[in-house]
Amino acid sequence: MASFASKLVGNSMNAASTGALGTGIADLVGVDNLPLLGNTKEARRITSMGLRLLGEGNWAIYSDIYPTTLAYLSQAQGNIQAVRDMQPRQPLLEAWERLHAARISQDDNELWAAGVDMVDYEQRVILQETVAQTQQQQQFWTTFSQNFGSRIVAPYPDALPLQEVISNGDYGNADHRMEWFEDELYPKAKQWLESHPDGINVQTLLSGGYDQ
Numbered sequence: 001m002a003s004f005a006s007k008l009v010g011n012s013m014n015a016a017s018t019g020a021l022g023t024g025i026a027d028l029v030g031v032d033n034l035p036l037l038g039n040t041k042e043a044r045r046i047t048s049m050g051l052r053l054l055g056e057g058n059w060a061i062y063s064d065i066y067p068t069t070l071a072y073l074s075q076a077q078g079n080i081q082a083v084r085d086m087q088p089r090q091p092l093l094e095a096w097e098r099l100h101a102a103r104i105s106q107d108d109n110e111l112w113a114a115g116v117d118m119v120d121y122e123q124r125v126i127l128q129e130t131v132a133q134t135q136q137q138q139q140f141w142t143t144f145s146q147n148f149g150s151r152i153v154a155p156y157p158d159a160l161p162l163q164e165v166i167s168n169g170d171y172g173n174a175d176h177r178m179e180w181f182e183d184e185l186y187p188k189a190k191q192w193l194e195s196h197p198d199g200i201n202v203q204t205l206l207s208g209g210y211d212q
Helices: 002-028 040-072 080-086 090-105 108-131 135-151 174-194 202-206
Strands: none
Touching: 040 080, 040 090, 040 108, 040 135, 080 090, 090 108, 108 174
16 A cells, blocks of 8 residues: 555655746746646745655655564564564554554454554654644645645545545545545555555556556
8 A cells, every 4th residue: 555655645746846847937937827737936836835745744654654664574473572662653553563463363354454553643643743734734735635636646546536535625634634545545455456466566556557
């Protein structure tokens, strides 16, 4: 699940970067409006801030969860004690405990549930604290969602975008993101992974081969 989500963030950052460059050039040469984007100063502000927040959010999640992942994988059977020794936040520790117990009992449903717990933690805690905590950030995401939200595609093949699942969906709202994940992204991700037992080919993912 994380691989597709990271690919989406990378694509979005690339799109935001291209948009910021295009609107900046238009602004410099005196073009006040661009098709679809509208006023170039406002579009440049939105795309630039979107690029910065996407980068900060992605890095915050990676920095928080990746070290615990390395600790857990330090033993083939899973080193849950190494995770405990790192003293991560309680919701993340509980997710790892649940995942470890599921691996021992070979309970696939609990394994998936542990993954959902981690997503819930990263969305409601890490991402929200990083990119949607201040009033300015929340106002940005509301503006972004209203003007550009319909152009953000879902990270998993065949999954619907946020605003086709939730009317007036706001990317800055953790409840909206989790409802989108639980009702649309999680079922599609599970369905896709079950139909691809060999797992994800990274090169195919990065080249867009799974986007078809």
